[in-house]
Amino acid sequence: MASLQKVIRRPPVFWSVVGFLLLIQFCLGLYSARQLSVTHDEYWHLPVGFLSLETGRFDHDRLNPPLIRSWSALPLLMTSAQSGSPDLSSDPADYGDAFLEANPENYQHYYFLGRCMILLLSCVSGLLLALWTRELFSSQAACFAVFLWVMSPNILASAALGTQDLAITGFFLAVFYCGWKFACLPTWKWALVTGIVLGLAQLTKYTAILLVPLLLIQWVLVRYKSPEIQERPANKTVVLRWGILLLSSLFILNAGYLFRDSLQPVNSYQFQSSELKVLTALPEFLQIIPLPVPRDYLMGFDLQRFIMQQTHPTFLDNQWEEHGFRSYYLYTMLYKLPHGFQFLIVIAIYSWFKQPRLLARRTLAVLLTPVVLLLCIASLANNQLGLRYVLPVFPFIILLCAPLIDQLDFDRHKIRSYLILIAMLSLPLSLRYAPDHLAYFNELSGGPEQGDSHLVDSNIDWGQDLYRLQDYLNQNPISDLKLAYFGTVPPGKLGIKYDLPAEFRPVPGKYAISVSILQGRPYTLRRQDGSRYNLEHDALGFFRFFEPEAQLGYSINFYEVTPEDIARWQTAVMQANRSMRSP
Incomplete structure (x- = not known):
């Protein structure tokens, strides 16, 4: 093992391994993107993104921020695609209808081009995962992390679809990586870079609002009484750098909406969600203060929170529930994660808690915090429609598992080493379901043939x-x-x-x-x-x-x-x- 680690540490070998693994993911994604029909939400994401590029407007469908929709639609600017110029509608499927009517011969190809743009983001996310894992652990662990990323049917499923789920997963990883660098080395450069990436995340999905408190928690976990941190600037400097971070994030958010209707006061809005209705109860002199976010962003966030607060039928193990199941996402991960990956998670948790070093426990806390917070918030929601809602936890779970490859020692820990090796070698078996990664269920749950007895909607059936x-x-x-x-x-x-x-x-x-x-x-x-x-x-x-x-x-x-x-x-x-x- 020592000789293998020495070889993989060489940059040409390391990046060749990472590149080869991501090439496998890209090819599998292209195959799925070509074979599967346009899925449920995908139907309007691409047309709305295309409309935003054409018109510079973001009020066609505010339920998602515009960045990834517009990113997916970029290739369409180099084609003869037509948006259909639909009127504003409360039903986003109307935009899909208009797009299909305007492009009856080529619309499938246009959706394929949009999917390819998401696939590129997946590969970039894999590269970032390799980079952070190598900095935290080793080159060998980094290659193993990318292997887990590529072999995950749940990641492959979202990577081949023109939705925001894979993109927000990558941005959660990117923000945490930049936030970790900023916490270790709180310079102006890392404050600015973290703010820019945080702003891009806000333009991807409203879930990214959670990244602000998560960054603060990460800062405390990394720096509090840490003997590894050498640079400790004055409190005033720290506040100023955090100010730069947040202001640059707000600038990117407003720039993503082309600064349209920013800085409007509270009393110019009519909110629906309980969270934002609190603003309308503020004293009148506070309600005239302009809000530093675009109107379309705030209205979209309000609409999304209002929808999430409504009752919605949720299915789990042949039962329907209007208010969701508190154990929904635990069962979803029990059914839809490959058994080899589940086994690696169990071994990884055991190994992490056996680590005596404080630094290892700090790293564990940093990686577990987004996993625990996202799973808890999603489990308390009424609107539980699929594993994709908690997909951002996957990079952090992979990071927790990555050091296992460095613990292979067939002389001192023979049983654990063989268990890790068997679990690792079993992971490619999930690829036999290509291109049906969306419908993947593991063997003990009955496989995708029996998956609908456990879960429905985007877990198995999304119109594909x-x-x-x-x-x-x-x-x-x-x-x-x-x-x-x-x-x-x-x-x-x-x-x-x-x-x-x-x-x-x-x-x-x-x-x-x-x-x-x-x-x-x-x-x-x-x-x-x-x-x-x-x-x-x-x-x-x-x-x-x-x-x-x-x-x-x-x-x-x-x-x-x-x-x-x-x-x-x-x-x-x-x-x-x-x-x-x-x-």
């Missing part, structure tokens, strides 16, 4: 298999298909002919049903003509009684229901009713 349905129908023409599709792309635009299924009772016929709807998710379906229809909770739940004839990807089941099947269903229902009535 519409192309597969289209291919299936091309090979097996069906004149009377009934379709309930959990996705925002109107299936009729792909030439799929269908009607909506009858609700609450089976009728003979051929059906394609998305598994989120199969498990009872209420949803707004698209009719053949693109108009919308609100499906009630569990309106098609009776399909759970029938065995699917085919599974398209892992998110759409195909059924052929016969009169004999319906007779069996009716008998089963009568027997269930009798057993419920009997004492």
Whole structure:
């Protein structure tokens, strides 16, 4: 092992290993990006970003900040893509409809280009992960960290989609890295760099607001009574440098919105969320103070918090709950993380707590703080729709696991070394599901074939298999298909002919049903003509009684229901009713 460490420390070898691993990720991401149909939120992210680049306006859909949407849409400026010039709408899917209407032949290619831009961010995040791990631990640990990043089906899933989830994950890592450098060496340069990266994170997703208190906690953890810190500037200098950090962050945030409608007073807003309504209760002389953030940012943050405060159906292990499950994300990680990665986490936690050195415990606290805070906040929320909401914890968990590779010692710790090696070698097995990383579930949870009995929505079914349905129908023409599709792309635009299924009772016929709807998710379906229809909770739940004839990807089941099947269903229902009535 010592000779291997010596070889990997050489810069050409180190960066060749890191580059090769990230090339694997990039190729896998390209494959997924090309194969999967446009997913649920993706449908409007790219068009809204394109509209922002065209018009310089950010009020088309305020629910997400504009940076990553516009970043994804940059390649479209070099194409003949048209936005469709839609009117302002409260339903963001209308922007996707207008974009599809304006680009009926090439829209799939345009979404692919947008996905490639996110894939580039994933590779840059992997490079940053390697850099920080090498500074914290060793070159060998850095290569192992990138290996874990590349072998994670959850990272691969978001890296191949045009959404903000992978980007905010990378920015959490970037802000923490810069904040760590600033805490170790509190110079003007690192204050400015940290502020700029923090501002870019605020332009990525509203979750980034948590990075401000997290940076303060990190500062204390790194510097408090640390014998490793040599430079201890005066308190006045520290305050000034923190001021530079926060002011540069605000400058970048305002610049991202082109300084539109910044510095507006509180009394010019009408807030919906409970957090921001507190501002309207301030004394009148305070309400005329201008707020140093763009209006569209603050209105979007208010809207997002208002939505997150509302009840929303959450599914976990065949149960629905309107206010979420406090254990939702723990179970999600139990089901959707590869077993090898789970095992490495357990060994890593044991190894970290065995470390006697104070410096090691400081590093542990720095890495655990964002993991614990994000998981706790997400677990208390009503709106629990998928693992992607806690994806920013992954780089920090990987950093916790990375030093395990340096602890391989087959002479002194034979059992632990073999366990680490077996767990590491098992990780590439998850890649066999490519390009279906979004629907990945580990073996003990039943794999993606059984995943919908545990979790739905973006954990397994986000509209990604519409192309597969289209291919299936091309090979097996069906004149009377009934379709309930959990996705925002109107299936009729792909030439799929269908009607909506009858609700609450089976009728003979051929059906394609998305598994989120199969498990009872209420949803707004698209009719053949693109108009919308609100499906009630569990309106098609009776399909759970029938065995699917085919599974398209892992998110759409195909059924052929016969009169004999319906007779069996009716008998089963009568027997269930009798057993419920009997004492």
